[in-house]
Amino acid sequence: MASVALDAVSKIYPNGYLAVEHLDLQVADGEFLVLLGPSGCGKSTVLRMIAGLEEVTRGTVFLNGRPANDLMPSQRDIAMVFQNGALYPHFSVRENLAFPLQIAKDDHEAIRGKVVELSRALGIDQTLDRKPATLSGGQRQRVAMGRAIIRQPSVFLMDEPLSSLDTALRTELRLEIGSMTRELGITTLYVTHDQVEALTLADRIAVLRDGVLEDLGTPGQIYDDPATAFTAGFLGTTQLNLVVAQVQRCADGVLLDLGNQRLLVPWADPRARPLLGHFQQQVMVGIRVDDLVPTDDPRPGMFLDGRVVTLEYQGSSWTALVDAGITTAEFVPRPRPRPRRRSGGFFRRPTLEDAAPAQEHVGIHRRSHLMARMPSGMKWQRSTPVRLAVDPSRLLFFGADGRRVDPVIR
Structure with missing residues (x-):
């Protein structure tokens, strides 16, 4: 596993928009940190800079104590789950799950065993031969999570993975995400604007507003002892x-x-x-x-x-x-x-x-x-x-x- 640290990280887009300003943040090995804030506050931008999908304008991203600004996304040992699942539509569920291990050139028998085992744990073993278009929203998100988890990355990034699901399914998957990531001990950064998800999932919550860190603490600290009126509200x-x-x-x-x-x-x-x-x-x-x-x-x-x-x-x-x-x-x-x-x-x-x-x-x-x-x-x-x-x-x-x-x- 790995720790994540952001040292005075800023992101300024070519049009001059300041998306993230001077962000200092440390995520311990195995910690579940939730980035919480309204739409447009810079949460997803922070995740994309950690993953290497966005260039850091100023400051340094550290992965396991080592600077990662110049590393390609494939060199960071990071898995990311997006809001829409981002599955390969022409692959079956089995092929989607197996793809990261095939890229890593794992043994075919080992891949087959891991796919079956993980699909059972996620409750999608009956859908292995189906295409993503034939699955429900909840099933697609399970497949997306499985594809990210199957190679056991050092860091797990989740960008509002439940926002498009209905309330009952969100509650079910929220419980699964919390138990699964803690069982695996994977360092997890989870982006959401839903305070219920933040309070129930997080070891710590980082509240962002307009690209600036507004508050940081455990769910109990943030709720009972907020640092600002914005956090309290x-x-x-x-x-x-x-x-x-x-x-x-x-x-x-x-x-x-x-x-x-x-x-x-x-x-x-x-x-x-x-x-x-x-x-x-x-x-x-x-x-x-x-x-x-x-x-x-x-x-x-x-x-x-x-x-x-x-x-x-x-x-x-x-x-x-x-x-x-x-x-x-x-x-x-x-x-x-x-x-x-x-x-x-x-x-x-x-x-x-x-x-x-x-x-x-x-x-x-x-x-x-x-x-x-x-x-x-x-x-x-x-x-x-x-x-x-x-x-x-x-x-x-x-x-x-x-x-x-x-x-x-x-």
């Missing part, structure tokens, strides 16, 4: 409530002024002191949907009051939008530095001076609706008054630049 099956608040001080702790409502962070909370460093400034408060709990407690406390605006029935619960009369925030794109050509057609390293000055995240008025989860055992209707209890220990605090107010320890 991107992780989770429902959107993060991002509320604009002004920091005030009172005898009991730090007061978060939301306009017509307030939340209190007591002095006993270790985050109170860092918050106070933003005294009389605006911060963004992240509240996850599951951390807003309906209550009928009439006593004053950590509550937000509002009225139900819309309802969606989810079976085990209702998802509701609640008008609390407060200001929420949304993300705005960070300034993207663009390279400028020198005479002779060469690029210089882009800097933030190339971009219009702007903040990475800005709290702006969008709407006053909070998203909350309501238990299905109660009858909810539009315009119903509701009080939502807030656990202050579960709140996330971000500055105007989108980064955490309190220190993040990895």
Whole structure:
């Protein structure tokens, strides 16, 4: 097996588009690392540079501790699975699986045995004599994975291999991919924009945004202790409530002024002191949907009051939008530095001076609706008054630049 390291790697396309900027990343031998982010953030470009399918503009790719920038793809001992499977349409399943071993000039009997054994493990042994066009999407992806796995490469790259499949099949194959790669001990980099895949598969998650590494850690670290508002908002099956608040001080702790409502962070909370460093400034408060709990407690406390605006029935619960009369925030794109050509057609390293000055995240008025989860055992209707209890220990605090107010320890 092998480790993978990217040292200050950047990719700039001939038209000047900066796809990946100064990426530092280390993947340990046998680790399953997921590259997570929205479409166009540079995930697939990173994979293609590791595989040797894209030239590295700046920086170095290391495979097992050795520079690999000048190695041809065939010299890197890497297998890659694409979104569409990329099978040879004129080959049968058996021939597709056997092809990498035939290229390596393995013994014919050994090839035959490995193909049969792997096809049984993947549940495609009944399709060995069929062509890819006659297979279902899930079967084609199994064949693609089998063709990549059969020669036991040092590094396994997967570029959104499940995105074109239905939900049930994605769940089934996700479990197979996780168990198979760990059983084989193959170093794996897996690209996806699906946070469920990232949280369930990864040993660690690298969150990318606009070609820049936004956050890196275990699934638990990334979800419970995100470094930025973007990471917090991107992780989770429902959107993060991002509320604009002004920091005030009172005898009991730090007061978060939301306009017509307030939340209190007591002095006993270790985050109170860092918050106070933003005294009389605006911060963004992240509240996850599951951390807003309906209550009928009439006593004053950590509550937000509002009225139900819309309802969606989810079976085990209702998802509701609640008008609390407060200001929420949304993300705005960070300034993207663009390279400028020198005479002779060469690029210089882009800097933030190339971009219009702007903040990475800005709290702006969008709407006053909070998203909350309501238990299905109660009858909810539009315009119903509701009080939502807030656990202050579960709140996330971000500055105007989108980064955490309190220190993040990895």
